[in-house]
Amino acid sequence: MIKARVKFNKSGTMKFIGHLDVMRYFQKAIRRADIDVAYSQGFSPHQLLSFASPLGVGLTSDAEYMDVQLNSLSSPEDMKQKMNAVMSMEMQILEITTLAESSKPAMAALAAADYLVSLKDGYPAVPDFEKRFQEFYNQESILITKKTKKREIQMDLKSYIYKYAYTRESFYGKSEETSAITTAQEYKNGQKVYLQLICGSVVNIKPEQVMEAFLAYLGESYNPFAYQIHRMELYADTNAPKGEANPNGCGKERHLVPLSNYGK
Amino acid sequence: MKKLALSDEILLKIEKPARYIGNEVNCVVKNPESVDIRFAMCFPDVYEIGMSHLGIQILYDMFNRRDDVYCERVYSPWIDLDKIMREQKIPLFALESQDPVRDFDFLGITLQYEMCYTNILQILDLAEIPIYAKERGEDAPIVIGGGPCAYNPEPIADFFDIFYIGEGETVYDELLDAYKENKKQGAGRLSFLERAAQIEGLYVPQFYETSYHEDGTIASFQLINSHAPSLIKKQAEMNLSDTVYPQKPLVPLIKVTQDRVVLEIQRGCIRGCRFCQAGMIYRPIRERSLDFLKERAYEMLKATGHEEISLSSLSSSDYSHLQELVYFLIDEFGTKGVNISLPSLRIDAFALEVMSKVQDVRKSSLTFAPEAGSQRLRDVINKGLTEEIILKGAMEAFQGGWNRVKLYFMLGLPTETEEDIEGIAVLSDKIAREYYTIPKDQRNGKVQIVSSTSFFVPKPFTPFQWTRMATGEEFLEKQRFLNGKMREQLNAKSIKYNWHEAEVTTLEGIFARGDRKLCQVIYDAYKDGCIYDAWSEYFDYGKWLKHLEANGIDYRFYTSRERKKEEILPWDFIDAGVTKDFLWQEYEQAKQGAVTPNCRQKCAGCGAMTFGGGVCFEPRRKEGAND
Incomplete structure (x- = not known):
């Protein structure tokens, strides 16, 4: 059995397809491409696929991850080409890496995620957006109330916003030319923020929660339709192998690596 | 990014954008500028239902094979979007190009069931196309209807420019060529409709006029345009192994009702059940060749990636090469995780063997459709299934490990008595008793019997087209009676009884044998908010009763009235192959409880032989063979 990790994007109209349907899409695409995928046993066998982190309807992404178990594999590049030939141009495979037999599933390794949050055209912009966002971030604490089924809990977002920036260049510390191609849609109004947030099974912060808190700080309410959220990368933390939420968990510094480079 | 007719905000606010x-997947992309004809193909129900329909996939593929045509699809916007489109005045658009349907040359609407009629008006209304054909100007699309309900198009005649009577594979090319020719000559809408009326199988309702007797029956049905024929001949594709069939069916991005490859193995049915419209209008039975089916099964699974393939036909067991086909599918695809689904299979040794190979015995159930509870009534409806066959099949299945049985029956069949109804409960119980004759240590737990009844609706082009349909009150009385009898059975606890709504059945009965007087009622009900009548949560019977009454119509005229042989029926202008004389003779036979042998046993002389093919020309098998 070969374990492989598939990184793919999701853009354009595909953003309206929910997570369960994306799973179904892959099951069928794998069959169309004639990939030698492994099936579970029993009367209704299913392909052995698992996804790192379901993406909500309406969001786009440059970095979705799916782990797949294969009976055989010609080469990752060959599989990528075969799959892309039978997939939508708005959902294409970017990279396939093979994993060590003992590697953890992508979902369990998840530690952080990068997002781009852009204001869509036609909605009111926040005056002095960058300055105000900085003020917002510079607060001592960013308290939000999280509603669960049973109770409301207060939490401080501050330590979970790992970093933010207004350009991709400053976010990643490298020039646009050397960065990977992105499918993120650009808007004329230009108001946007890049966020790196904690994510995973211990603590999971969504960019919507940050934007909601930011707009609340401005005394306004968050309109979910006004912002396009685009996921840029998903990371594992090599210093938190059990998925502890750094920096509060294992006490070491974070060392984030994209999921495609983790578990080889 | 592809252009969308709806904004992100609308798409994110509604259910299932x-x-x-x-x-x-496999959606056809063409440049609309480079074709002569833009065709919008519509299934007037929600996307998940419409996308599951094989007929549209066949026509979509067939039209798009032509370089001069771009065929796109349209489905009924769901209630949530319907409201937004009206508020924001967004015209209905086709899925592929997202362009407004009103700018297309044709709007084709498939008519699969009567309860979609108000959705047709919704489609026209949202598309900003005048609802009444006579009000459409030169720039409005030609609205054409087809499918089983086109065999009595009269209740919706005013809303269509053309009806296509019969199977779509035959004369669409001719129609599209005529359209191009007409356009080239700069001739208008009327001229095109006159050309269309001269093509066999096409009915242009505005070229005919109906007059009525005082009692509401038809006095005359007359031509008012000399280009139109007085009889419209049903179209049938006679070579089903050398015709269009999609190689790359569309694969929806969301889960739909029929999420699988559908392989139509044959068209038509030899059985001649007297209540069944499909069994009459699709005559004669025509099979597709084994090679054709094997090839298509392979291609379609490859092109779609579906994990299931389903055989489609009215009675799969009658397909001559069924065993070979099924074993081919199991051997070829069974190991690749492909499920094989075999609906409409008669339960016998072969079926049980195959079923035990393709499904989990513990989770699956056996299905029988005796339709009536007594042998007498089964003979009336010409349903060849006997109690002996059912009990034998059930017993073999029980021994094979099955313990769930589904039974389908109809209430309100002609000549039905209380004894016949009680027979439904008795038969359900007998099957359970059969199960408990197996020693306890060899049984697989308790037996579960699910018996369902629907109400019988007489349909055009069946021997029961003249018969009186039961009233809503009678239906409910029958249901209560049966429910009581079910409870009296020894194994009552093992039997679950499901029933159908009576009110929606009455409306279906009104439309099924309705005439043009109903167009106004449908229009009024739609304007009053009736839509998605096939969905019980939206069906509003009260509104329908109100508008029937307001239009001076006593609906029992359409439903609870025995017609005379001489009466002009609204669909008499259609020649479906099966003759009126044959149907009447079958009706007489029914009343006497006399069985008519199936097409392979003995030709009953129904009239379908005029199509020049199919079972009518097969060498006759020996008496009793294949049965």
Whole structure:
């Protein structure tokens, strides 16, 4: 059995397809491409696929991850080409890496995620957006109330916003030319923020929660339709192998690596 | 990014936005500027239902094979989007190009069931096309209807420019060529409709006029345009192994009702059940060749990636090469995780063997459709299934490990008595008793019997087209009676009884044998908010009663009235192959409880032989063979 990790994007109209349907899409695409995928046993066998982190309807992404178990594999590049030939141009495979037999599933390794949050055209912009966002971030604490089924809990977002920036260049510390191609849609109004947030099974912060808190700080309410959220990368933390939420968990510094480079 | 007719905000506010964005796998992309004809093909129900329909996939593929045509799809916007489109005045659009339907040359609407009639008006209304054909100007699309309900198109005649009577594979090319020719000559809408009326199988309702007797029956049905024929001949594709069939069916991006490859193995049925419209209008039975089916099964699974393939036909067991086909599918695809689904299979040793190979015995159930509870009534409806066959099949299945049985019956069949109804409960119980004759240590737990009844609706082009349909009150009385009898059975606890709504059945009965007087009622009900009548949560019977009454119509005229042989029926202008004399003779036979042998046993002389093919020309098998 070969374990492989598939990184793919999701853009354009595909953003309206929910997570369960994306799973179904892959099951069928794998069959169309004639990939030698492994099936579970029993009367209704299913392909052995698992996804790192379901993406909500309406969001786009440059970095979705799916782990797949294969009976055989010609080469990752060959599989990528075969799959892309039978997939939508708005959902294409970017990279396939093979994993060590003992590697953890992508979902369990998840530690952080990068997002781009852009204001869509036609909605009111926040005056002095960058300055105000900085003020917002510079607060001592960013308290939000999280509603669960049973109770409301207060939490401080501050330590979970790992970093933010207004350009991709400053976010990643490298020039646009050397960065990977992105499918993120650009808007004329230009108001946007890049966020790196904690994510995973211990603590999971969504960019919507940050934007909601930011707009609340401005005394306004968050309109979910006004912002396009685009996921840029998903990371594992090599210093938190059990998925502890750094920096509060294992006490070491974070060392984030994209999921495609983790578990080889 | 692809242009969308709806904004992000609308798409994110409504349920299942994927219904409206197109872009499905194998979706056809053409440049609308480079074709002569733009055709919008519509299934007037929600996307998940419409996308499951094989007929549309066949026509979509067939039209798009032509370089001069771009065929796109349209489905009914769901209630949530319907409201937004009206508020924001967004015209209905086709999925592929997202362009307004009103700018197309044709709007084709498939008519699969009567309860979609108000959805047709919704489609026209949202598309900003005048609802009444006579009000359409030169720039409005030609609205054409087809499918089983086109065999009595009169209740919706005013809303269509053309009806296509019969199977779509035959004369669409001729129609599209005529359209191009007409356009080239700069001739208008009327001229085109006159050309269309001269093509066999096409009915242009505005060229005919109906007059009525005082009692509401038809006095005359007359031509008012000399280009139109007085009889419209049903179209049938006679070579089903050398015709269009999609090689790359569309694969929706969301889960739909029929999420699988559908392989139509044959068209028509030899059985001649007297209540069944499909069994009459699709005569004669025509099979597709084994090679054709093997090839298509392979291609379609490959092109779609579906994990299931389903055989489609009215009675799969009658397909001559069924065993070979099924074993081919199991051997070829069974190991690749492909499920094989075999609906409409008669339960016998072969079926049980195959079923035990393709499904989990513990989870699956056996299905029988005796339709009536007593042998007498089964003979009336010409349903060849006997109690002996059912009990034998059930017993073999029980021994094979099955313990769930589904039974389908109808209430309100002609000549039905209380004894016949009680027979439904008795038969359900007998099957359970059969199960408990197996020693306890060899049984697989308790037996579960699910018996369902629907109400019988007489349909045009069946021997029961003249018969009186039961009233809503009678239906409910029958249901209560049966429910009581079910409870009296020894194994009552093992039997679950499901029933159908009576009110929606009455409306179906009104439309099924209705005439043009109903167009106004449908229009009024739609304007009053009736839509998605096939969905019980939206069906509003009160409104329908109100508008029937307001139009001076006593609906029992359509439902609870025995017609005379001489009466002009609204669909008499259609020649479906099966003759009126044959149907009447079958009706007489029914009343006497006399069985008519199936097409392979003995030709009953129904009239379908005029199509020049199919079972009518097969060498006759020996008496009793294949049965």
